[in-house]
Amino acid sequence: MRAIVYGRYGQPDELRVEDVPVPEPKADQVLVEVVATSVNLTDWEGLTGRPAYARIGSGLRRPGKRVLGSDIAGVVSAVGREVTEFAPGDAVFGDNLWIKGGFAEFAVIPEKALAPKPDTLSFAQASVIPQTGAIARHGTADVRAGDRVLINGGGGGSGSFAIPLAKRAGAHVTAVDNAGKLDFMRSLGADEVIDYREVDFTATGQRYDRILDLVASRSVFSYRRALSPGGVYQCVGGSVPTMLRLLTAGTIVGRLSGRRIGVLGVKDGPEGFGPVTELCASGDLDVHVDRTYALEDVPEALARIGEGLTLGKIVIEVRS
Numbered sequence: 001m002r003a004i005v006y007g008r009y010g011q012p013d014e015l016r017v018e019d020v021p022v023p024e025p026k027a028d029q030v031l032v033e034v035v036a037t038s039v040n041l042t043d044w045e046g047l048t049g050r051p052a053y054a055r056i057g058s059g060l061r062r063p064g065k066r067v068l069g070s071d072i073a074g075v076v077s078a079v080g081r082e083v084t085e086f087a088p089g090d091a092v093f094g095d096n097l098w099i100k101g102g103f104a105e106f107a108v109i110p111e112k113a114l115a116p117k118p119d120t121l122s123f124a125q126a127s128v129i130p131q132t133g134a135i136a137r138h139g140t141a142d143v144r145a146g147d148r149v150l151i152n153g154g155g156g157g158s159g160s161f162a163i164p165l166a167k168r169a170g171a172h173v174t175a176v177d178n179a180g181k182l183d184f185m186r187s188l189g190a191d192e193v194i195d196y197r198e199v200d201f202t203a204t205g206q207r208y209d210r211i212l213d214l215v216a217s218r219s220v221f222s223y224r225r226a227l228s229p230g231g232v233y234q235c236v237g238g239s240v241p242t243m244l245r246l247l248t249a250g251t252i253v254g255r256l257s258g259r260r261i262g263v264l265g266v267k268d269g270p271e272g273f274g275p276v277t278e279l280c281a282s283g284d285l286d287v288h289v290d291r292t293y294a295l296e297d298v299p300e301a302l303a304r305i306g307e308g309l310t311l312g313k314i315v316i317e318v319r320s
């Protein structure tokens, strides 16, 4: 089968098309013929090896997993002997974050990471949902009507679900991203937008009841300053030193100041992305596809992400 492989952490020019063997599903795994796969920030992080946590489970010096690609949608081709929920021919989708291998014609994925694809969603649309849908859902789960919510990195994949979810809950939403994504975030429902290259949202004097940070990079004290009393700051990704500080000093500073500061635990699998899937399948939440590319154009797709041009998500159409 054709797959996009790489052997060194680096830039998109490390990626090449190669013929590799079709993977064999283990007892609890499903072999999926991939129809569409969406590109996540985690793929960019896996390609570059930065932040350092992107190397966990792959390789510290060289990538042990040679094929990237987490979110897949396709058709079951074979199942391991312990698989009970799926059979060949089923249309499925899921997040293969721990095994990866989605930038290929076939991928193996644990049964528990998969869900049946709703008929109302195309394979491309379904492939957009798992990873970012789960993050957005968990990141907005406790938002209440009237909350002042800030979403940092709101113009990407998770933000394109999180902004409308926070609006549905009745919040006043401020969304932060680069200047090229401000109109997009307004179109998603953001009441106010901030260009992160021009304005530090923690230094404006504004205070928020909830901050969902997709790309944390600031000090614990900056985040505390931007929270109202009783407010909650949670990050899901960012630089490793920042995340370590949030897990340690953040917890203490939060407690001492009557706020909560920390890292958001995201439940993966259908339990995590199911609620967003239901809203998308019923037409109550839009799926935003920035562009689609063919499998051999994965390097170009990743370069677009690296250049900061993507509005929402990019989809790779592996099989037309």
Ligand SMILES: NC(=O)c1ccc[n+]([C@@H]2O[C@H](COP(=O)([O-])OP(=O)(O)OC[C@H]3O[C@@H](n4cnc5c(N)ncnc54)[C@H](OP(=O)(O)O)[C@@H]3O)[C@@H](O)[C@H]2O)c1
Pocket: 040, 041, 042, 045, 131, 132, 135, 152, 153, 154, 155, 156, 157, 158, 159, 176, 177, 178, 181, 196, 214, 215, 217, 236, 237, 238, 264, 265, 266, 305, 307, 308, 309, 310, 312
């Ligand atoms: N906790 C978990 O279980 C879990 C699982 C998977 C992923 N993650 C993490 O969750 C995050 C997912 O984000 P995503 O999929 O929504 O990524 P995304 O689609 O790349 O969106 C991130 C957005 O943040 C913007 N950005 C970059 N630097 C910024 C800054 N300093 N201030 C404000 N915005 C900035 C990016 O814009 P530019 O184009 O300008 O860079 C991009 O639009 C990643 O950090 C990933 O590592 C966590």
